[in-house]
Amino acid sequence: MTAKSAAAAARATVYGYPRQGPNRELKKAIEGYWKGRVTADALRTTAAELRAANWRQLADAGIDEVPTGDFSYYDHVLDTTVMVGAIPGRHRAAVATDPLDGYFAMARGTQDVAPLEMTKWFDTNYHYLVPELGPYTVFTADPAKQVAELGEALALGLGARPVLVGPVTYLLLAKPAPGVPADFEPLTLLDRLLPVYAEVLADLRAAGAEWAQLDEPALVQDRTPAELDAAARAYRDLGALTDRPKLLVASYFDRLGDALPVLAKAPVDGLALDFTDAAAANLDALAAVGGLPGKRLIAGVVNGRNVWINDLEKSLATLGTLLGLADRVDVAASCSLLHVPLDTALERDIEPQIRRWLAFARQKTAEVVALARGLALGTDAITGELAANRADLAARANSPITHDPAVRARAAAVRDTDARRSQPYAERAAAQRAHLGLPLLPTTTIGSFPQTGELRTARADLRTGRIDTAGYEERIRAEIQDVVSFQEKAGLDVLVHGEPERNDMVQYFAEQLTGYLATEHGWVQSYGTRYVRPPILAGDISRPEPMTVRWTTYAQSLTDRPVKGMLTGPVTMLAWSFVRDDQPLGDTARQVALALRDEVDDLETGGTSVIQVDEPALRETLPLRTVDRPAYLAWATEAFRLSTGGVRPDTQIHTHMCYAEFGDIVQAIDDLDADVISLEAARSHMQVARELAAHGYPREAGPGVYDIHSPRVPSAEEAAELLRTGLRAIPAERLWVNPDCGLKTRGWPETRASLENLVAAARTVREEL
Ligand code: GLN
Ligand code: ZN
Numbered sequence: 018m019t020a021k022s023a024a025a026a027a028r029a030t031v032y033g034y035p036r037q038g039p040n041r042e043l044k045k046a047i048e049g050y051w052k053g054r055v056t057a058d059a060l061r062t063t064a065a066e067l068r069a070a071n072w073r074q075l076a077d078a079g080i081d082e083v084p085t086g087d088f089s090y091y092d093h094v095l096d097t098t099v100m101v102g103a104i105p106g107r108h109r110a111a112v113a114t115d116p117l118d119g120y121f122a123m124a125r126g127t128q129d130v131a132p133l134e135m136t137k138w139f140d141t142n143y144h145y146l147v148p149e150l151g152p153y154t155v156f157t158a159d160p161a162k163q164v165a166e167l168g169e170a171l172a173l174g175l176g177a178r179p180v181l182v183g184p185v186t187y188l189l190l191a192k193p194a195p196g197v198p199a200d201f202e203p204l205t206l207l208d209r210l211l212p213v214y215a216e217v218l219a220d221l222r223a224a225g226a227e228w229a230q231l232d233e234p235a236l237v238q239d240r241t242p243a244e245l246d247a248a249a250r251a252y253r254d255l256g257a258l259t260d261r262p263k264l265l266v267a268s269y270f271d272r273l274g275d276a277l278p279v280l281a282k283a284p285v286d287g288l289a290l291d292f293t294d295a296a297a298a299n300l301d302a303l304a305a306v307g308g309l310p311g312k313r314l315i316a317g318v319v320n321g322r323n324v325w326i327n328d329l330e331k332s333l334a335t336l337g338t339l340l341g342l343a344d345r346v347d348v349a350a351s352c353s354l355l356h357v358p359l360d361t362a363l364e365r366d367i368e369p370q371i372r373r374w375l376a377f378a379r380q381k382t383a384e385v386v387a388l389a390r391g392l393a394l395g396t397d398a399i400t401g402e403l404a405a406n407r408a409d410l411a412a413r414a415n416s417p418i419t420h421d422p423a424v425r426a427r428a429a430a431v432r433d434t435d436a437r438r439s440q441p442y443a444e445r446a447a448a449q450r451a452h453l454g455l456p457l458l459p460t461t462t463i464g465s466f467p468q469t470g471e472l473r474t475a476r477a478d479l480r481t482g483r484i485d486t487a488g489y490e491e492r493i494r495a496e497i498q499d500v501v502s503f504q505e506k507a508g509l510d511v512l513v514h515g516e517p518e519r520n521d522m523v524q525y526f527a528e529q530l531t532g533y534l535a536t537e538h539g540w541v542q543s544y545g546t547r548y549v550r551p552p553i554l555a556g557d558i559s560r561p562e563p564m565t566v567r568w569t570t571y572a573q574s575l576t577d578r579p580v581k582g583m584l585t586g587p588v589t590m591l592a593w594s595f596v597r598d599d600q601p602l603g604d605t606a607r608q609v610a611l612a613l614r615d616e617v618d619d620l621e622t623g624g625t626s627v628i629q630v631d632e633p634a635l636r637e638t639l640p641l642r643t644v645d646r647p648a649y650l651a652w653a654t655e656a657f658r659l660s661t662g663g664v665r666p667d668t669q670i671h672t673h674m675c676y677a678e679f680g681d682i683v684q685a686i687d688d689l690d691a692d693v694i695s696l697e698a699a700r701s702h703m704q705v706a707r708e709l710a711a712h713g714y715p716r717e718a719g720p721g722v723y724d725i726h727s728p729r730v731p732s733a734e735e736a737a738e739l740l741r742t743g744l745r746a747i748p749a750e751r752l753w754v755n756p757d758c759g760l761k762t763r764g765w766p767e768t769r770a771s772l773e774n775l776v777a778a779a780r781t782v783r784e785e786l
Contacts, residue, residue, distance in 0.1 A: 023340050023343065023344060023345050023346050024340050024346070024392050024393060025393055026345050026393070027336075027345075027346055027347055027348060027389045027392040027393040028081040028082060028347045028348070028389055028393075029079055029080050029081050029082075029347070029348050029349070029385045029386045029388075029389035029390075030080060030081060030082040030083075030084070030178065030315065030347055030348070030349050030385070031075065031080060031083075031084060031321075031349055031350050031353070031354055031381075031382060031385060032084050032087065032180055032230065032232070032267060032269075032289070032321075032349065032350070032352060032353045032354075033084050033087035033093075033180060033352075033353025033354060033355050034071045034075065034084065034087065034353070034354050034355070034378060035071075035354060035355060035357070035358070035359050035378050035541070035542070036067070036087075036088055036089060036355065036542065037067075037359075037540065037542065037548065038067045038070070039359060039360070039363075041540060041548065042063055042067060043063065043064065043067055043090075043546075044546040044548065046059065046060045046063040046064070047060065047090060047091075047545075047546050048546055051121065057117055060090075060117075064088065064090065065169065067088075068088050068166065068169060068170075069169065069173060071083075071088075072085075072169075072170050072173060072175055072177075073173065074379070074382075075382060076173075076175050078379070078382045078383055078386055079383075079386035079389075079390070080382060080385070080386060081176050081389075082176040082177065082178045082228070083170055083175050083176065083177050083178070084177075084178060084179075084180045084230070084353075085163070085166045085167045085169070085170045085177045085178065085179050085180065086162065086163045086166050086167065086179045086180050086181060087180050087353060087355070088166060090117075090120065090121075091120070091121065091124040091146070091544075091545045091546075092124065092144075092145050092146050092544065092545065093145070093182060094138075094145035094146055094147075094148065094182060094187070094190060095120070095123060095124055095133065095145070095146040096162060097148075097181065097182040097187050098123070098133075098146070098148050099112075099116075099120065099159055099162070100158070100159050100160060100162065100163065100181070100213075100217060101156045101157070101158070101159070101187070101210060101213050101214075102155070102156050102157035102158065102159055102213070103148055103149075103150060103154055103156060104119070104123070105123070105133065105149045105194060106194075107130050107131070108122055108123045108130060111127070111130070123146065124146060124545060125545070132146070133146040133147055133148070133149060134146070134147045134149075134192070135147070135544055137637060139234055139238075139270050139641060140270065140637070140638070140639070140640070140641055141270075141322060141356050142356075142541070142543055142549070142551070142592075142593065143355065143356060143541075143542060143543065143544065144543060144544035145190070145544075147190065147191065147192050148187065148190065148191035148192070148203070149191065149192060149193070149194035149195065150188070150191045150192075150193065150194055150197075150201075150203040150206060151193060151194040151196070151197035151201060152197065152201060152205075154194075154206060154209070155209075156206075156209055156210050156212075156213040157213065158213045158216035158217050158220075160216065160217040160220040160221065163179050163181065163217060163220075163221060164220050164221060164224045166179075167179050167221060167224050167225065167226055168224055168225070171224075171225050177226075178226070178227075178228045178229065178230055178265070179221050179226050179229045179230065179262075180229075180230040180232060180267075180353075181214075181217070181229065181230065181231050181232065182231075182232050183231035183232050183233040183251075183266065183267075184207065184210050184211060184214050184231070184251050184255075185204070185207070185233055185235060185236065185244075185247060185248045185251050186232060186233045186234055186235035186236070187210070188203045188204045188206060188207060188210065188247075189203070189204060189235040189244070190235065191203035204243075204244065204247055207247050207250065207251060211251060211254050211255065214231075214255060215254075215255065215258050215261070218255070218258065218260075218261040218262060218264075219258075219260040219261060221262055222260060222261055222262045226262040227262055227263060228262050228263045228264075228265055228286070228287070229261070229262040229263070229264060229265070230265045230266075230267050230289070231255075231264060231265070231266050231267065232267045232268075232269075233248070233266055233267065233268055233276075233280075234267075234268055234269050234270050234352075236248060236268055236273055236276035236279075236280070237268050237269070237270050237271035237272060237273055237274070237276070237291075237296070237641060237642075238271070238641050238642065239274075239642055239643050240275065240276060245275055245276060245279050248276060248279050248280070248283075249279045249282070249283065252264075252266060252279075252280065252283035252284070252285050253283060253284060255285070256283055256284030256285045257284060263286035263287065263313075264285040264286050264287070265285070265286065265287040265288070265289055265313065265315065266280050266283070266285050266287070266288055266289070267288075267289035267315070268280075268288070268289065268290055268291060269289070269291045269296075269317060269321070269351050269352035269353075270291065270295075270296075270322075270351075270352060270641060271291065271295060271296050271640075271641045271642060272291070272295075272296040272297075272298040272299045272302065272642075273290065273299060273302065274298075274302070274642070277290075277299065277302045277303065277306060278306045281303075281306045281307075281309055281312075282306075285312070286312060286313060287309075287312050287313030287314065287315065287345075288309060288312065288313075288314060288315070289314075289315035289316075289317060289349060290303065290314065290315070290316065290317060291317045291351040291352070292316050292317055292318045292335050292339075292351070293317065293318070293319075293320045293351045294320075294598070296317075296351070300335065300338065300339070303339075303342055304342060308341065308342030308343055309342060309343040309344065310343075310344065311344050312343055312344055312345075313343065313344060313345045313346075313347065314339060314342065314343035314344075314345065314346050314347070315346075315347045315348075315349045316335065316336055316339050316346055316347065316348055316349065317349050317350060317351030317352065318332040318335055318336060318348060318349075318351070318388060319332065319348075319349070319350045319351065319376075319381050319384045319385050319388070320350070320351050320381075320598070321350035321351045321352035321353060321354055321356060321357065321381065322351070322352055322356040322357065323357070323595060323596070323598050324357055324358070324375050324376065324377060324539075324553055324595045325374060325375065325376060325597075325598045325599075326373070326374055326375065326376045326380070326384070326406065326409055326410065326413075327376065327381075327384045327388075327406070328406070328410060329384065329387065329388060329391070329399075329402065329403055329406045330403065330406075330407070332384075332388050333388060333391050333392065333396065336348065336388065336391075336392050337392075340392075346392065347389065348385050348388045348389040348392060349385060350381050350382075350385055354378040354381060354382070355541075355542060356541060357377050357378050357381065357541060358377040358378065358536065358538065358539035358540055358541055358550075359377055359378050359379060359538070359540075360377050360378065360379040360380070360538070361375045361376065361377045361379075361380055362379070363537065363538040364536055364537055364538065364539070365537065366535075366537055367534055367536070370412060371418070371534070371555065373409045373412070374409060374412070374413040374555070375553070377539070387399050387402040391403075413599070414599065416556070418532065418555065418556035418557070419555070419556045419557065419597075419599065420557060421531075421532075421556070421557035421559065423559070424532075424557040424558065424559050424608055424611075425557065427611055428604065428607050428608055428611060431607065431611070431659065435659060435662055435663070436655050436658040436659040436662050437658065437662055437690070438658075438661075438662055438664070438666065438670075438690060439665075439666060440666040442690065442692065442715065442716060443715075444666060445666040445667070445669075445692060446692065446716075446717070448666045448667040449666075449667050449668075449669045449692060451667070452626060452667035453511075453579055453626060453627070453667075453669065455510050455511070455579075456510060456783065457749045457750065457752075457783055457786060458740065458749060458752055458753070458754050458779045458782060458783050458786075459510040459511060459753055459754065459779075460508070460509045460510045460511070460753075460754045460755065460775060460776050460779045461509060461510060461511035461512075461513070461581065461695075461719070461753060461754075461755050462504075462509065462513055462755060462756055462759075462760065462772065463513075463629075463631075463673050463695055463755060463756055463757075463758050463759045463760070464513050464515075464516050464581075464583040464629065464631070464673070464759050465513075465515060465516040465519070465759035465760055465761035466500045466513070466515035466516070466517070466760050466761070466768065467760055467761065467762075467763050467764055467765050467768055468517070468761040468762070469496075469765070471492070471496075472492075472493075472496060472517050475489055475492040475493070476489070476520060493517050493518045493568070494571060496515065496517040497514045497515060497517060497568065497571060497572050497575070498575060500513070500514065500515035500517070500572075501514070501515075501572050501575045501576050501580075502575070503769065504576075504578075504772075505576055505578065507769070507772050507773050507776055508776045508780075509578075509772065509776060510578065510579075511578070511579050511580075511581050511627055512572065512576060512578050512579070512580045512581065513572070513580065513581050513583060514568050514569055514571070514572035514580060514583070515572075516583060516759070516761065518568055522585045522589070522631065523551075523552065523585055523589065523590055523593045523594060524550075524552055525564075525585075526564060526584075526585055526590060527552035527590070527594065528552075529560070529561075529562070529564045530558050530559065530560055530564075530609075530612055531556070531557075531558065531559050531560075531561060532554065532555060532556035532557050532558040532559065532608070533552050533553065533554060533555065533556075533558070533594070534552060534553040534555045535550075535552050535553075536550055536552075536553065538550075539551070539553075549593075551593055551594050551595050552594045552595070553594065553595045554590075554591065554594050554595065554596050554597050554605055554609075555597065557608060558605070558608040558609050558611075558612050559608075559612055560612035560613075560615050560616060563615075563616060563619045564616055565582060565583065565584065565616060565620070566582075566616070566619050566620055566623050569582045569583070569620060569623070569625055570623045570624060570625070573623075573624055573625065579626050579627050580625065580627075581625075581627040581628065581629050581671065582617075582620040582625040582627070582628040582629065583628075583629050583631070584613055584616060584617065584620075584628065584629070584630045584631070584660075585630075585631050586613070586630045586631055586632035586635075586656075586657055586660065586672065587606045587607075587609040587610040587613060587653075587656040587657060587659075587660055588606065588632050588634055588635050588638055588653045588656060588657065589631060589632050589633055589634040589635070590609045590613075591605060591606055591609065591634075591638070592634030592637060592638045593634060601652075602649075602652070603651075603652030603655075603656075606652055606653065606656040607652070607655075607656055607659065609656065609660075610655075610656040610657070610659040610660040611659065611660075613630070613660035614659060614660045614661070614662070614663050617630070617660060617661055617663060617664060618663050618664065621664050621665065621668050625668075626667070626668055626669060627668070627669045627671060628661070628664070628668065628669070628670055628671065629670075629671035629672065629673060629695075630657065630660060630661055630670065630671070630672055630691070631672065631673045631674075632657060632672050632673070632674055632689070633673065633674050633675045633676075635653060635657075635674060635682065635685065635686075636674065636676060636679055636681075636682050638653070639681075639682070650682070650685045650688070653685070654685055654688040654689055657672070657689045657691075658688075658689065658690055661690075661691065662690075669692045669693060670690075670691045670692050670693070671691060671692065671693040671694070671695065672686075672689055672691040672693075672694050672695075673694070673695045673696070673758075674686075674694070674695075674696055674697075675696070675697045675757065675758040676696070676697055678701075678704075679696075679705070679708070680708050683708060683709065683712040683714060684712070686714070687712070687714060687715075687716070691716065692716060692717060693716065693717040693718065693719065693753060694716065694717075694718050694719070695718070695719035695720075695721065695753065695755050696718065696719070696720055696721065696757075697720075697721050697757040697758060698720030698721045698722070698739075698743075698757065699721045699722055699723055699724035699731070699739060699756075699757050700724050700726075700757075702739070702742060703720050703739055703742045703743045703746065705718075705720050706718065706720040706742070706743045706745075706746040706747050707746045709746065709747065710746035710747060716751065717751040717752070717753060718747055718751065718752065718753065719752070719753030719754065719755040720739075720743050720747075721755060721756050721757030721758070722736040722739040722740055722743070722754060722755070722756070722775060722778065723736060723755075723756035723757060723771050723772075723774075723775055724756075724757055725756050725757050725758050725759070725760055725762070725763060726757070726758075728763065728764065728767050729767075730767050730770045730771045730774065731771055731774060731775075732774060733774040733775075733777035733778045733781065734778075735774075735778075736754075736774055736775050736777075736778035737777075737778035737781045737782050739778075740752070740754060740778055740779065740782045741782060741785075744782070749786050754775060754776075754778070754779040755775075756771070756772075756775070
């Protein structure tokens with residue numbers, strides 16, 4: 018096929034679309050069903066209507082082939098678990114009795130049965146339910162959902178393509194089931210799983226599928242030769258089937274690397290590749306293997322996970338290069354549009370000029386369609402789109418919002434010494450000991466106290482105008498008084514103000530920094546029916562005024578004990594926002610760090626001697642490929658040090674991260690040069706303490722002794738036992754006593770009892786020293 022005919026055949030498609038509906042109808046229907054207010058039939062009807070509306074919208078926008086099967090009541094990996102019949106033993110009875118209730122039981126657990134574990138979908142903020150497999154797992158095909166949804170789209174007269182999680186990715190995302198040895202590798206089940214996929218594919222073919230898409234994003238991560246062999250075998254076997262649709266293997270979130278030649282050689286009919294900046298290496302790699310002769314290539318040139326308009330001319334140039342490399346080139350977003358909000362048109366509060374820089378799912382769909390037309394018919398067919406796009410890109414590039422000279426000058430003037438404390442850790446530690454006068458095994462908390470109904474009501478009242486700012490702040494001060502007086506009575510050593518003024522640990526700061534945009538309807542799915550509205554880092558960042566100082570100093574005015582100031586660190590501010598695509602991430606992190614540095618310095622000036630800068634996202638932001646990690650960790654740790662490097666030696670800097678496994682970033686944690694770190698440890702019996710010790714971590718640490726993920730109150734004896742375990746790894750001079758994480762999701766009764774027990778445990782163990 019010539020480049021010209023490849024171009025003429027260009028089509029537009031996407032791999033998935035936001036599921037919730039324009040007014041989060043799906044969330045409401047599912048939660049209504051859980052509460053018994055919505056019947057199963059009504060839920061099914063709502064879901065079917067939302068699917069149909071999405072498909073019609075996509076088709077009306079000019080998408081030639083709509084995705085099917087991407088819809089989910091909870092999670093598409095859980096749907097795959099159902100499709101292959103890998104229902105965990107403990108859920109089988111419930112699923113047999115009522116498939117829908119059994120499905121939700123796997124997702125959320127019941128009174129008696131634990132749910133599947135949930136974890137992040139690659140480096141996105143979407144969470145999937147982890148399949149549990151073992152040597153005894155028997156797979157059986159259950160294609161009903163896929164077949165039915167394909168049928169619905171075909172019945173609307175649309176071109177449709179089922180989208181499935183591929184077998185290799187499914188197994189690589191799974192973990193050994195409870196009771197199965199931890200070294201069991203789910204990938205060893207591949208030969209048993211492939212016949213099930215074969216059956217599903219045959220049924221889809223019978224139901225009218227011309228193509229089927231198998232998503233293999235796990236292949237953009239580092240893979241062993243054995244794993245690459247498994248991928249080769251999987252697609253050799255599936256390709257060899259006679260009764261199947263044409264197969265499209267899709268990858269996204271990064272470059273394919275060594276997996277590219279494997280898939281290019283496989284006897285499948287097409288590949289979908291990410292060609293956004295992060296995965297640009299795919300282009301050369303594709304040329305290096307001689308392209309995809311005889312195959313269809315879907316080019317993911319519109320970034321499916323950021324919120325920015327595409328550079329259409331640049332994408333057309335990429336597409337032009339690709340034309341020579343495949344039999345047919347189609348255009349798509351780089352990944353499912355699940356990861357972006359629905360529609361910028363709903364954002365009435367964002368200035369219209371700035372709104373033009375933004376592209377959510379609907380706008381990205383329009384870009385994909387324009388690019389496919391430009392490719393098929395020539396740029397003359399889209400002159401209007403190109404002119405508008407050029408103007409919007411230029412407006413963004415030249416805007417004072419994206420280029421604040423003062424912010425840029427300051428960032429450019431940063432010297433190495435700014436990102437370094439004035440004294441080494443050991444000397445600081447001595448100065449802090451003298452300054453703070455804390456006992457051995459000092460007790461503290463991670464920051465937030467219960468976010469009560471009254472606090473949420475106060476915030477809602479402020480928003481609706483039922484109370485004014487003064488009235489709202491009065492309520493916040495009253496809450497701070499309660500929190501401080503409780504902590505004094507309970508006998509904690511380093512107090513906090515409790516964070517009652519914060520709706521969310523990122524949004525609270527984003528609202529006060531220039532350069533951040535908030536959205537009104539920018540919901541994206543985090544997991545199940547949970548949606549978040551990440552703020553958008555749109556411009557240069559500065560801090561016009563102190564953000565937390567008056568709350569912290571108010572709390573300090575109520576007590577003689579030290580009150581710890583609380584900030585969200587630069588990496589987490591980026592990780593839980595939509596970030597800029599017009600400058601390196603490290604540059605954005607540095608701007609945020611400098612704004613936080615001012616806050617840290619102002620806290621110190623205001624009399625705060627202990628300041629905690631939370632970085633729970635440090636690990637989750639790690640790039641998918643290990644070769645990319647050192648560069649990330651270099652700017653990430655520098656940003657943290659820049660935000661905390663300006664304080665006196667006797668001011669104690671804490672950081673906090675909430676996970677129990679971090680063996681791979683202990684060095685980075687050390688590089689933060691914080692004085693104290695608190696971590697999650699209660700469930701893993703202080704495993705982190707042992708890991709820190711094994712690494713020779715020299716600083717103070719507070720492995721959590723109170724699991725805040727459950728309402729259960731740990732006894733004083735239980736907490737003491739964890740402390741004794743901690744002491745075997747970390748000497749008493751460097752061990753802190755604290756919960757695993759913030760208490761905002763807990764109720765007051767269990768919080769009170771647990772913290773009292775925690776203080777009692779510290780006292781008991783101090784006496785044993
Ligand atoms: N300081 C925050 C809190 O206590 C930390 C939250 C977090 O680690 N995710 O709520
Ligand atoms: Zn935490």
